[in-house]
Amino acid sequence: MSGEGDVPQAIRKLAPGKLVIASHNQGKVREIDALLRDHGIEAVSAGALDLPEPEETGTTFVANAELKAMQAADLSGLPSLADDSGMCVDALGGDPGIFSARWAGASKDFAAAMQLVETKLQETPGAGRTAHFVCALALAWPDGHIEWFEGRVDGTLVWPPRGDKGFGYDAMFLPDGETETFGEMDPARKHAISHRADAFRQLVAAVL
Numbered sequence: 001m002s003g004e005g006d007v008p009q010a011i012r013k014l015a016p017g018k019l020v021i022a023s024h025n026q027g028k029v030r031e032i033d034a035l036l037r038d039h040g041i042e043a044v045s046a047g048a049l050d051l052p053e054p055e056e057t058g059t060t061f062v063a064n065a066e067l068k069a070m071q072a073a074d075l076s077g078l079p080s081l082a083d084d085s086g087m088c089v090d091a092l093g094g095d096p097g098i099f100s101a102r103w104a105g106a107s108k109d110f111a112a113a114m115q116l117v118e119t120k121l122q123e124t125p126g127a128g129r130t131a132h133f134v135c136a137l138a139l140a141w142p143d144g145h146i147e148w149f150e151g152r153v154d155g156t157l158v159w160p161p162r163g164d165k166g167f168g169y170d171a172m173f174l175p176d177g178e179t180e181t182f183g184e185m186d187p188a189r190k191h192a193i194s195h196r197a198d199a200f201r202q203l204v205a206a207v208l
């Protein structure tokens with residue numbers, strides 16, 4: 001999926017550090033940075049530029065990604081790439097979904113957020129354990145042009161959580177066809193199969 005209009009400029013022509021990764025989540029910044037570097041693009045994070053963290057008032061992943069990317073592009077004057085993502089559990093009607101970060105509270109306690117997911121699953125009679133991650137990427141240009149891409153990966157939830165290589169809900173998510181959770185697997189493997197990698201492949205096809 002992508003927004004309207006022609007791509008005004010290819011990001012690979014940007015000078016190093018002239019693309020902003022509009023995220024304050026270190027785990028995401030690390031992953032997006034690695035994906036960009038695979039394409040020879042050096043970016044700077046919103047945190048490094050001291051950009052504020054906007055309130056995520058959208059009701060969809062795409063809307064929140066757009067809002068974050070547009071704010072960063074406005075404030076920095078640079079093309080900005082934002083990611084809005086989350087884990088959707090089928091038996092919980094798609095929760096935590098766009099509220100994935102908020103389930104961890106102000107202290108960003110993802111051990112507690114994973115426990116909350118598990119407790120709610122235990123309380124749901126006959127609940128299956130299928131889930132998927134979604135990643136919406138929005139690329140906003142200072143001239144107001146914006147395009148977006150949405151990726152997904154399907155899997156099953158395990159309990160107890162396994163592995164400490166990832167972030168967020170990674171340790172309880174076992175992607176379909178894999179033996180290791182996102183928390184256990186080598187980052188390069190996650191980069192090959194994740195929701196973020198799926199969205200990124202679409203961005204690369206459209207923009208690079």
Ligand SMILES: O=P(O)(O)OP(=O)(O)OP(=O)(O)OC[C@H]1O[C@@H](n2cnc3c(O)ncnc32)[C@H](O)[C@@H]1O
Nearest residue numbers: 023024025083084085086087100101167168169170
């Ligand atoms: O908005 P920014 O600043 O980018 O950072 P954030 O952490 O608030 O990010 P989101 O609003 O997109 O919330 C998504 C949450 O979903 C979780 N999440 C997203 N992608 C994930 C992944 O690849 N592995 C594990 N958890 C993930 C993670 O806990 C995030 O905090």
Ligand SMILES: [Mg+2]
Nearest residue numbers: 025056084101
């Ligand atoms: Mg957020």
